[in-house]
Amino acid sequence: MPSPLITLLTDFGSAEAFVGIMKGVMLSINPDARLVDLSHAVPPQHIMAGALLLRSAVPFFPQGTVHLVVVDPGVGSSRRPILIETDTGFLVGPDNGVLCPAAALMGRRVIRLIANETFFRHPVSRTFHGRDVFAPVAAHLSRGVAPEAFGSVIDSITELKVPEARCTGSTISGVVVHVDHFGNLVTNITAEALPRFPAQQVSVSITGTPVAGPVSAYTAVAEGSPLAIVGSWGTLEVAVRNGSAADMFAAGPGTPVTVVLESRDA
Amino acid sequence: MPSPLITLLTDFGSAEAFVGIMKGVMLSINPDARLVDLSHAVPPQHIMAGALLLRSAVPFFPQGTVHLVVVDPGVGSSRRPILIETDTGFLVGPDNGVLCPAAALMGRRVIRLIANETFFRHPVSRTFHGRDVFAPVAAHLSRGVAPEAFGSVIDSITELKVPEARCTGSTISGVVVHVDHFGNLVTNITAEALPRFPAQQVSVSITGTPVAGPVSAYTAVAEGSPLAIVGSWGTLEVAVRNGSAADMFAAGPGTPVTVVLESRDA
Amino acid sequence: MPSPLITLLTDFGSAEAFVGIMKGVMLSINPDARLVDLSHAVPPQHIMAGALLLRSAVPFFPQGTVHLVVVDPGVGSSRRPILIETDTGFLVGPDNGVLCPAAALMGRRVIRLIANETFFRHPVSRTFHGRDVFAPVAAHLSRGVAPEAFGSVIDSITELKVPEARCTGSTISGVVVHVDHFGNLVTNITAEALPRFPAQQVSVSITGTPVAGPVSAYTAVAEGSPLAIVGSWGTLEVAVRNGSAADMFAAGPGTPVTVVLESRDA
Numbered sequence: 001m002p003s004p005l006i007t008l009l010t011d012f013g014s015a016e017a018f019v020g021i022m023k024g025v026m027l028s029i030n031p032d033a034r035l036v037d038l039s040h041a042v043p044p045q046h047i048m049a050g051a052l053l054l055r056s057a058v059p060f061f062p063q064g065t066v067h068l069v070v071v072d073p074g075v076g077s078s079r080r081p082i083l084i085e086t087d088t089g090f091l092v093g094p095d096n097g098v099l100c101p102a103a104a105l106m107g108r109r110v111i112r113l114i115a116n117e118t119f120f121r122h123p124v125s126r127t128f129h130g131r132d133v134f135a136p137v138a139a140h141l142s143r144g145v146a147p148e149a150f151g152s153v154i155d156s157i158t159e160l161k162v163p164e165a166r167c168t169g170s171t172i173s174g175v176v177v178h179v180d181h182f183g184n185l186v187t188n189i190t191a192e193a194l195p196r197f198p199a200q201q202v203s204v205s206i207t208g209t210p211v212a213g214p215v216s217a218y219t220a221v222a223e224g225s226p227l228a229i230v231g232s233w234g235t236l237e238v239a240v241r242n243g244s245a246a247d248m249f250a251a252g253p254g255t256p257v258t259v260v261l262e263s264r265d266a
Numbered sequence: 267m268p269s270p271l272i273t274l275l276t277d278f279g280s281a282e283a284f285v286g287i288m289k290g291v292m293l294s295i296n297p298d299a300r301l302v303d304l305s306h307a308v309p310p311q312h313i314m315a316g317a318l319l320l321r322s323a324v325p326f327f328p329q330g331t332v333h334l335v336v337v338d339p340g341v342g343s344s345r346r347p348i349l350i351e352t353d354t355g356f357l358v359g360p361d362n363g364v365l366c367p368a369a370a371l372m373g374r375r376v377i378r379l380i381a382n383e384t385f386f387r388h389p390v391s392r393t394f395h396g397r398d399v400f401a402p403v404a405a406h407l408s409r410g411v412a413p414e415a416f417g418s419v420i421d422s423i424t425e426l427k428v429p430e431a432r433c434t435g436s437t438i439s440g441v442v443v444h445v446d447h448f449g450n451l452v453t454n455i456t457a458e459a460l461p462r463f464p465a466q467q468v469s470v471s472i473t474g475t476p477v478a479g480p481v482s483a484y485t486a487v488a489e490g491s492p493l494a495i496v497g498s499w500g501t502l503e504v505a506v507r508n509g510s511a512a513d514m515f516a517a518g519p520g521t522p523v524t525v526v527l528e529s530r531d532a
Numbered sequence: 533m534p535s536p537l538i539t540l541l542t543d544f545g546s547a548e549a550f551v552g553i554m555k556g557v558m559l560s561i562n563p564d565a566r567l568v569d570l571s572h573a574v575p576p577q578h579i580m581a582g583a584l585l586l587r588s589a590v591p592f593f594p595q596g597t598v599h600l601v602v603v604d605p606g607v608g609s610s611r612r613p614i615l616i617e618t619d620t621g622f623l624v625g626p627d628n629g630v631l632c633p634a635a636a637l638m639g640r641r642v643i644r645l646i647a648n649e650t651f652f653r654h655p656v657s658r659t660f661h662g663r664d665v666f667a668p669v670a671a672h673l674s675r676g677v678a679p680e681a682f683g684s685v686i687d688s689i690t691e692l693k694v695p696e697a698r699c700t701g702s703t704i705s706g707v708v709v710h711v712d713h714f715g716n717l718v719t720n721i722t723a724e725a726l727p728r729f730p731a732q733q734v735s736v737s738i739t740g741t742p743v744a745g746p747v748s749a750y751t752a753v754a755e756g757s758p759l760a761i762v763g764s765w766g767t768l769e770v771a772v773r774n775g776s777a778a779d780m781f782a783a784g785p786g787t788p789v790t791v792v793l794e795s796r797d798a
Contacts, residue, residue, distance in 0.1 A: 280546070
């Protein structure tokens, strides 16, 4: 049976060797560890962006995967290192909210304070707990060390509130939560919210400008035209065919996106 | 015997977790899969750039490698998913031409329409066939599922015409097809075309400006000086020693590069 | 026993498939090779930057790791390919100084000229020894080929002088040697140099401007304020909490940083 996967999500970028160093530490502890990068381009110290990326990815990994997250502006302060056991896998990282949205997707949870320093790399630095605390813990977990060995159960952790779309009457009011590599504007309006209007006409607008759709493929509109589509995150996105919606609408996180049920009587 | 390699080439960038998600899907299907990134920095939806990168890489992978390519502006439309079997490995991706130049290098080919939905991830999204169609097919292939299980043989696919250098009299007329990370200008003038002038003098020019060479090492010219050299793609490149030829010549894909046999009598 | 790790450090960037190609070559030779990227974002042909990144990473890898480095402006010229055996692992790359600072950390050294062409990939190109020389040698090493098989011991190699901080009286004069992804300014003032002033007050300044610290965590100062801290490289860094010190001080490699022992009598 192969060793559980360990995924890595950080805001370290790829210019330095920080990510490689964490891998060296983990492979020193568990030579059979299988490592998968999620992203290292979380905007520096942007907990919400890291939390959303993590949540977007965890459903696609096998049972028992260890997700290691280092977006950690409070490193060296009193913020606590935590380990969350869920029905489908483990989350290891700082107690600053970055793990919460993913944990909420992953089923029944037990949260532990990481406290057993025998699993740390020593000396523990003040700036790089990714290397000295989180990576070693993840590697030991992947070798089969029981979660209870790392520390005691705790009741409360730092929560992170992801903005949710509001439904009022015939209108869903959402916002852009992420701009992806293509300039697509990912909203917080879930696919599940849309079928409230089954056989009816729906219109989508961004900052007051209507866009086509929701369409079923980018090719439903002409090149350079805007559209709405249920995207790769499972939520409504505003996109431009072969172009950048972020540029066209000068939009980013927080930009309002509205879905309205059109009246048939008008 | 280790599981065949799977390479990944996309235009997804590395900011989101899309590539990591495809890896999670593949490792869920084949825990022994060995994954190698070719590039995820294909310019968005740029089929030619993806095709050239793929062709540059396939000769260096072992027999049986599965090459997974997701440069897919037509995702969700009627463009077909295909699987190409060759003498040396497999190509999996959209039928938009991106696989063609590599396939032409890889020997005798059988092309299949990917149609057997039992190998897909469900529900199949409209925007991310990389995750729901191509990655699962590549992973099942790497586990030894026979190519015929995925779909029937088809005769014709979307072709992609890579511009070829023309030889007329004593002149080879080529173009820049790619600008690399160093600012080197990769042309479509192959090393094989050059020895047409064995012991004779050859001159290279770009947009009318002569450059030294073909030289045998960048160090043959002074720092900051331009040169021509047979580069890492096996074709003539125009480069600047410790500098950027793209900047010096304001050149890019399509810029003409000419090789002329110099008359000895002049 | 798993195959030794091979790490990769280059200035190739991630736009092309050059790194993937080296991996294909290595996995063709040793299908069990385990590969870890250190960085491919060394500034093009910047030997010092590559040397510092390599040195920052080697202490965290297991015994026997093979470190493959391709920052190689002299490729194709008379610069020599070398292999350095140390107590803790192997270094493979060009003889241009890039391997020296790491080798100095790694214990007793034997340096060999890589000369046995039976281990090369043929034909050997003039521009891509990473693919044709260094990657094959690293892969054969990782399979257990003895170092002496690759070539004879040589006495002298190209040295690289990393600037060292100077201690004079009550002052340590250092410089910034690297700007990291967060805009932190990594200096050459080691943690070991600082305790020269144990229970005494120390002040840190950059280009004449004093900054707080050395502090024990970024959170010791207000958001947007500058500080000094012993960072992830084991040396003093000037940082800005949740900001960029490189921007605030318009600083980069070479910028002077000074540590002064404050007189208690003043």
